Structure formats: structure tokens, C-alpha cells
Amino acid sequence: MTVEAVADRYPTRTGPPVRAFPRRDPVVHSSESGPLDPDELRRFGRDGYLVREQLLDETTVDRLRDEAERMAADPELAASDRVVGEPGGEAVRSVFEVHRLSSLMAQVVADERLAGAARQVLGSAVYVHQSRVNRKPGFVGQGFAWHSDFETWHAEDGMPAPRAVSIAVALTPNYVHNGSLLIIPGSHRTFVPTVGTTPEGHYRSSLRNQEIGVPDDASLAALVEAGGGVAVVTGEPGSAVLFDCNAMHGSSNNITPYPRTNLFIVYNSVANTLAAPFAAPAPRPEFIASRTATPVV
Amino acid sequence: MTVEAVADRYPTRTGPPVRAFPRRDPVVHSSESGPLDPDELRRFGRDGYLVREQLLDETTVDRLRDEAERMAADPELAASDRVVGEPGGEAVRSVFEVHRLSSLMAQVVADERLAGAARQVLGSAVYVHQSRVNRKPGFVGQGFAWHSDFETWHAEDGMPAPRAVSIAVALTPNYVHNGSLLIIPGSHRTFVPTVGTTPEGHYRSSLRNQEIGVPDDASLAALVEAGGGVAVVTGEPGSAVLFDCNAMHGSSNNITPYPRTNLFIVYNSVANTLAAPFAAPAPRPEFIASRTATPVV
Numbered sequence: 001m002t003v004e005a006v007a008d009r010y011p012t013r014t015g016p017p018v019r020a021f022p023r024r025d026p027v028v029h030s031s032e033s034g035p036l037d038p039d040e041l042r043r044f045g046r047d048g049y050l051v052r053e054q055l056l057d058e059t060t061v062d063r064l065r066d067e068a069e070r071m072a073a074d075p076e077l078a079a080s081d082r083v084v085g086e087p088g089g090e091a092v093r094s095v096f097e098v099h100r101l102s103s104l105m106a107q108v109v110a111d112e113r114l115a116g117a118a119r120q121v122l123g124s125a126v127y128v129h130q131s132r133v134n135r136k137p138g139f140v141g142q143g144f145a146w147h148s149d150f151e152t153w154h155a156e157d158g159m160p161a162p163r164a165v166s167i168a169v170a171l172t173p174n175y176v177h178n179g180s181l182l183i184i185p186g187s188h189r190t191f192v193p194t195v196g197t198t199p200e201g202h203y204r205s206s207l208r209n210q211e212i213g214v215p216d217d218a219s220l221a222a223l224v225e226a227g228g229g230v231a232v233v234t235g236e237p238g239s240a241v242l243f244d245c246n247a248m249h250g251s252s253n254n255i256t257p258y259p260r261t262n263l264f265i266v267y268n269s270v271a272n273t274l275a276a277p278f279a280a281p282a283p284r285p286e287f288i289a290s291r292t293a294t295p296v297v
Numbered sequence: 298m299t300v301e302a303v304a305d306r307y308p309t310r311t312g313p314p315v316r317a318f319p320r321r322d323p324v325v326h327s328s329e330s331g332p333l334d335p336d337e338l339r340r341f342g343r344d345g346y347l348v349r350e351q352l353l354d355e356t357t358v359d360r361l362r363d364e365a366e367r368m369a370a371d372p373e374l375a376a377s378d379r380v381v382g383e384p385g386g387e388a389v390r391s392v393f394e395v396h397r398l399s400s401l402m403a404q405v406v407a408d409e410r411l412a413g414a415a416r417q418v419l420g421s422a423v424y425v426h427q428s429r430v431n432r433k434p435g436f437v438g439q440g441f442a443w444h445s446d447f448e449t450w451h452a453e454d455g456m457p458a459p460r461a462v463s464i465a466v467a468l469t470p471n472y473v474h475n476g477s478l479l480i481i482p483g484s485h486r487t488f489v490p491t492v493g494t495t496p497e498g499h500y501r502s503s504l505r506n507q508e509i510g511v512p513d514d515a516s517l518a519a520l521v522e523a524g525g526g527v528a529v530v531t532g533e534p535g536s537a538v539l540f541d542c543n544a545m546h547g548s549s550n551n552i553t554p555y556p557r558t559n560l561f562i563v564y565n566s567v568a569n570t571l572a573a574p575f576a577a578p579a580p581r582p583e584f585i586a587s588r589t590a591t592p593v594v
Contacts, residue, residue, distance in 0.1 A: 139514050143550060176473040177529050182552065217436050221554040230553050232474050252549040253440060255479065256527050257518040 006160050006275040012193040013155050013213065013279035020192045020219050025161045027188060027244055029123025029269070035116045044121060048188030049233070049243035055113055056169060056238040060104075065171040065237070067102045068133040068261055071095045082287050087209040091137045094207060097287040098263070099131040108169070109265050115296045117242055118165050118267035125295040129153070129164055129268035130288060133171075135261045136179045141254035143179060145214050148192065149266070150245040152206075152213050155198060155279035157289035162188070164245040164268040170235045171261040179254035181233040181241060187223040187248035192216075198280040203288060215248065223248055270295055303457050303572040309490040310452050310510065310576035317489045317516050322458045324485060324541055326420025326566070332413045341418060345485030346530070346540035352410055353466060353535040357401075362468040362534070364399045365430040365558055368392045379584050384506040388434045391504060394584040395560070396428040405466070406562055412593045414539055415462050415564035422592040426450070426461055426565035427585060430468075432558045433476045438551035440476060442511050445489065446563070447542040449503075449510050452495060452576035454586035459485070461542040461565040467532045468558040476551035478530040478538060484520040484545035489513075495577040500585060512545065520545055567592055 009024050028045040036044070044050040056064075072092040077083050082101075084094040095101070099109040108114065109128055118126045135141070149166065153159040174180035192215040202212060224230055233241045243249065245266070254260055273293045277283055286292070306321050325342040333341070341347040353361075369389040374380050379398075381391040392398070396406040405411065406425055415423045432438070446463065450456040471477035489512040499509060521527055530538045540546065542563070551557055570590045574580055583589070 139517070143552060146552060175527075177479055177527050177549065179549070182474055217554070220436070224554050230472075230474050230555075250552050252474065252476070252552060255440060255443060255547050255549060257514070257521050258527075 008278050009161065010154050010191050012151055013196055013198055014193055016195050018193050018195055018216050018219060020190050023162060023189050023191055023246060025163060028121055029163065030120055032120060034120035035113050036120050041120065044242065047185045048247035049183050049241055051233060051235060051239065051241050053235065053239045055240040056108070058238060061171055061238045063104055064108065064263055065261060067104055068135070068171055068263070071098065071101060071133060072135060081285065084207045086137070086140055087142050089140050091140050092135055094135070095133045097131055098133050099128060105131065105263065108263065110296050114167050114265065115267065118167070121165050122163055122267065122269040124269045124271050126267040127270055127290065127293040127295055129266040129290055131265045133261065134264050135259060136254045138254060138257040138259045141179050141260065143251045143253045145210050146220055146248055146250040147210060147213060147215065148246045148248050151192070151194060153245065153289065155213060156202065156277050156284050158275040158277045158283060159268065159272060160275055161272050162244065162246040163272040164266055165242055166245060166264060166266045167240055167242050169240045169263040170237050171263055172237055172259050174233065174235045174260055175258060176232050176234055178256045178258045178260045179251050180260060181249055182251055183231050183233060183243060183247055183249040184223045185227040185231050187227055188244035188246045190223060191246060192219045200281050202280065203284045220248065267296070305575050306458065307451050307488050309448055310493055310495055311490055313492050315490050315492060315513050315516060317487050320459060320486050320488055320543060322460060325418055326460065327417055329417060331417035332410050333417050338417065341539065344482045345544035346480050346538055348530060348532060349537045349539070350532065351535050352537040353405070355535060358468055358535045360401055361405065361560055362558060364401055365432070365468055365560070368395065368398060368430060369432055378582065381504045383434070383437055384439050386437055388437050389432055391432070392430045394428055395430050396425060402428065402560065405560065407593050411464050411562065412564065415464070418462050419460055419564065419566040421566045421568050423564040424567055424587065424590045424592055426563040426587055428562045430558065431561050432556065433551045435551060435554040435556045438476050438557065440548045440550045442507050443517055443545055443547040444507060444511060445543045445545055448489070448491060450542065450586065452510060453499065453574050453581050455572040455574045455580060456565065456569065457572055458569050459541065459543040460569040461563055462539055463542060463561060463563045464537055464539050466537045466560040467534050468560055469534055469556050471530065471532045471557055472555060473529050473531055475553045475555045475557045476548050477557060478546055479548055480528050480530060480540060480544055480546040481520045482524040482528050484524055485541035485543045487520060488543060489516045489545070497578050499577065500581045517545065564593070
């Protein structure tokens with residue numbers, strides 16, 4: 001048995017200076033038919049994200065939200081690593097690998113409207129790299145600093161290329177004022193390496209409050225300038241946003257009384273399975289980054 | 298010489314339980330003509346705030362922004378108490394009493410479009426209770442927790458009644474995503490006492506990050522429910538929002554590259570000058586709360 005070295009085409013977590021460079025891989029890998037029409041695929045390729053209104057019906061969304069709240073309130077789960085709290089607080093921020101905790105969520109993950117869209121974009125069979133419920137409770141929900149998910153998944157999980165897409169399904173209204181997704185249009189076409197070294201067990205703190213793997217302000221300002229601004233992704237429950245794994249995104253905190261809860265699913269191409277981390281001492285746990293590439297059928 | 302006791306009609310900073318109660322004073326004190334038309338006065342009375350687009354011209358706004366940036370960069374000023382930094386950071390958050398630091402800002406404070414509107418609402422001559430530049434720098438600008446300014450001014454400055462109005466003039470664009478003002482429509486008609494005791498020198502920390510004088514979540518949720526939601530006040534440079542001193546407001550943090558800088562002026566009625574603090578060991582400094590009630594002419 002031999003171990004094949006995987007070339008690092010997206011070096012990151014290095015010393016300064018940072019030099020952003022153009023993405024070395026396609027965004028849309030197929031032009032086959034599926035849930036997304038050609039214009040949607042084109043817009044996804046251009047902007048790095050795409051919003052679908054009313055993807056899931058109200059009854060399904062209500063049930064998903066109930067499941068999410070049940071998980072967030074489960075003391076046994078809370079004692080596990082799968083549950084991440086708000087920085088400096090008690091409220092539940094994220095619950096990981098929810099499609100293994102809930103048969104309803106597993107159904108949604110396999111739903112053709114979601115998995116089929118991922119297959120279309122990625123041009124191959126897909127598997128679930130990560131699933132989670134992202135709560136952002138009213139009053140106390142904290143934001144997320146700007147980041148490219150791919151930068152972390154490459155550095156800490158060993159994902160070779162940006163051939164993965166995320167779908168966030170709104171389970172509560174995502175308003176402009178309750179910490180909804182901010183995304184920089186077109187930013188997915190540039191890779192911004194970050195400065196620093198990933199400490200051991202970094203995920204334990206980074207999922208609350210990321211400090212390593214954060215892009216520099218000058219690169220962010222350049223991306224916003226090039227993208228013509230910052231987009232705010234709002235939507236009613238049941239709406240969804242599909243976004244490229246290298247799209248630069250973040251969010252503000254939520255001081256409103258309105259909780260902002262999303263179901264978040266990451267589909268990775270089966271042709272892009274995880275190698276050893278490119279810039280971390282050890283891989284993150286399976287519940288954050290699956291090494292079992294079972295295709296979604 | 299006798300000291301007249303001023304009755305405390307808005308008791309706050311007490312022990313729990315909190316019982317919110319209806320405002321005991323009018324909102325709009327006059328129906329005289331002035332910069333605001335009758336419909337605007339009516340809306341201000343109903344909502345507790347009013348937006349004016351293009352109140353100041355572009356040249357004036359450019360000059361004001363330059364002045365604000367000059368102040369924020371002034372090392373001598375930075376060493377004084379008038380300048381407040383971002384929580385946990387170096388960036389300048391607020392500069393106080395700016396109408397005494399800049400003749401241009403003094404002119405704007407006396408401008409009939411601002412002072413005249415305040416006189417109309419308050420039904421008397423007015424003086425400047427407080428002026429400040431509120432910066433919220435790009436990337437690092439932190440939000441403000443929900444609060445009623447009057448609650449603090451009453452507790453810590455001895456302002457007897459909610460007979461003051463604030464005007465915030467946008468010096469940079471106030472977008473939905475860069476930490477613009479969030480306000481609860483109609484909340485100015487309810488007084489929400491807060492729990493706790495004001496420590497000595499509280500203003501030194503509270504202007505960065507307020508922890509005492511913060512309303513409870515249940516009262517906030519009730520105000521939002523009654524008000525039909527949370528309003529986001531956006532505007533181009535030169536636009537302004539006039540809001541009642543008891544309007545419940547706050548803001549999110551600013552992770553975008555776009556700085557959000559506002560000139561903030563508080564006009565108080567000359568019939569509502571400061572007494573001893575109602576719930577604090579000592580009055581705050583003059584540069585935060587003027588005890589010199591010189592009418593603006």
C-alpha cells in the first residue's frame with residue numbers, strides 16, 4: 001500500500017505577506033439538466049451563490065425547526081462535542097452532523113432539489129461533507145467573521161479543491177437585521193490565503209469564534225470593491241441559498257428578538273474526497289468533516 | 298438657598314421584577330410651524346422617529362466627515378476622556394462634545410433644520426445636552442445593545458423627563474449591513490426600568506459596552522411585538538434621523554469594510570434641565586451631559 005501525496009494547490013496558513021490568487025478550478029462542473037436552469041447555473045458561476053425562494057414547504061420547515069430546537073435542548077447532546085455554544089455564553093450556536101441525528105434531516109439532505117442541485121454544479125456524485133443546524137438565537141447570537149469555508153476545509157480537513165457547495169435552508173425568517181448571511185459577490189473566484197499556524201484542536205474554539213484562518217482586511221476590501229458591494233441574503237422560512245465553498249461570507253450579530261435558525265448542508269464531490277490536512281496537525285473529527293464518502297442517492 | 302427636590306417619575310436601576318409603564322409625558326409638545334410639517338410631527342409622535350433624506354448638502358457632509366476623521370486621528374484628543382475606543386480595540390468609537398471642538402459642527406448644531414425641528418417637537422427653546430461623532434469603523438466596529446437613552450440620562454445625568462430629541466446625521470452611507478440604527482417603532486411610549494445599581498464612574502465602561510441600564514429580554518420582545526417589528530434606519534450621507542430620547546434602539550456590529558460615521562446631537566428642552574442623578578452616585582462629566590443650558594439660537 002502506498003500513500004499518494006496530494007499536491008497543495010491552495011497554500012494557506014502561511015507567514016505574511018498574503019497574496020490572493022485566482023481560483024485554480026472551475027466553479028460549475030457540468031451543464032447537465034437538473035433542478036437548476038441554465039440561467040441559474042450561469043448566475044451561480046458568476047456570483048458564487050444563488051437564492052431559491054420556497055424550496056421547502058411550510059409543514060416540512062415547521063418539522064425541521066422543531067427537530068432543531070429539540071436537538072438544541074437535548075442535555076445529552078449538549079454534553080457532546082457535536083454541540084457548540086455561543087462565544088462567552090450558554091446558548092447553543094451549532095449542532096453538527098444533524099442528518100445522522102434526525103431521519104427527517106436525512107431525507108432533506110437526500111432531496112433531489114438540494115442534492116440534485118449540488119450534483120449539477122459539481123458534475124459528479126456527491127456526499128455530505130458536513131451538516132449542521134446553525135442557530136443564531138435572539139438577543140445573544142454572535143456573528144461570524146469573514147471567511148472562505150474552503151480555506152478551512154482545505155487547511156484543517158484536507159479537502160483538495162474547491163469542488164463543494166453549501167446549501168443553507170432558512171428555518172426561521174432571515175431578515176436584514178437578525179444576523180443573516182453576508183456574502184461578497186464574485187469572491188469565490190479568488191483564493192485568499194490566511195496568515196498563521198493552526199493550533200492543535202483549533203476547531204474547539206474556531207467554531208465559536210474564529211481567529212486563525214481569517215483573511216486580512218486589505219484582501220477583503222479588494223474583494224468587496226471588485227464585487228461591487230456586500231450582498232445580504234434574506235429569506236422566508238423554506239427559502240435556501242446555495243453557495244460555493246470558496247465564497248467569502250460572514251454575518252453580524254443578532255440583537256433582535258428573532259432567532260435566525262438555518263439548516264446547513266455541505267455537499268462535496270466524490271472526486272474531491274479528503275486527504276491529510278494541508279495546514280493543521282491532525283484532521284478534525286468525522287462529525288465536522290466526513291471521511292466516509294458515501295454518495296447521496 | 299434651598300434645594301428643590303425633583304420627583305422621580307421614571308424610577309429605574311432597581312431590583313427585579315421590572316414593570317414597564319406608559320410614558321408619563323407628551324412626545325410632541327407643540328403644533329407650531331417649523332421645518333417639520335404636521336404629518337411629520339404626527340408620525341414622529343406615533344413612531345418615535347422620523348427620517349429626513351438630504352438634510353445636509355454633499356459639500357457640508359464632506360467637510361463634516363473630514364473634521365470627524367481629523368478628531369479621531371488627533372493624538373492629543375485621544376489622550377482625553379472625550380474619546381472612547383472600541384471595546385477591546387484601539388479604533389475610535391466616539392468623540393464627545395464635538396460642537397465645542399469644531400466651528401463647523403457648532404454651525405450645524407445651530408442650523409434651523411435641526412435645532413428648529415427640535416424646538417418644534419419639544420415646544421420650547423432647546424440646548425445641547427450632548428454632541429458626539431459616532432464612528433463605527435469597518436471590520437471592527439462593535440454594536441450597541443438595546444437601550445433607551447433617556448433611561449441613562451435620567452439615571453446618570455438627572456434628566457427629569459423625556460423631553461429631549463436626538464438627531465443623527467449620516468456622514469457615510471448607513472447600509473443595512475454596516476451597523477446602522479435599529480429602532481423599535483412606538484417603543485418611546487413605554488418606559489422600561491432596568492435592574493441593577495450604577496457603579497461609580499460607570500460611563501468609562503458603559504460608553505464602550507453597556508451592561509447596567511440594559512432592558513430585559515422579555516420587555517424588549519414585548520416592545521417589538523407591539524411595534525410590529527424592528528426598523529432599520531438606512532440613509533445616504535446627509536440624511537438624518539430624528540428620534541425621541543426614550544425610543545428603544547441599538548445596533549449590530551459592522552464587519553463590512555464600509556465605515557459608518559454619524560454626527561449625533563441631543564437637544565434638551567430648557568424646561569427640562571438636569572437635576573441630581575436619579576440613580577447614580579455622581580453626575581457624569583459636562584462633555585457627556587451639559588449642565589450649562591445655553592439656548593441654541
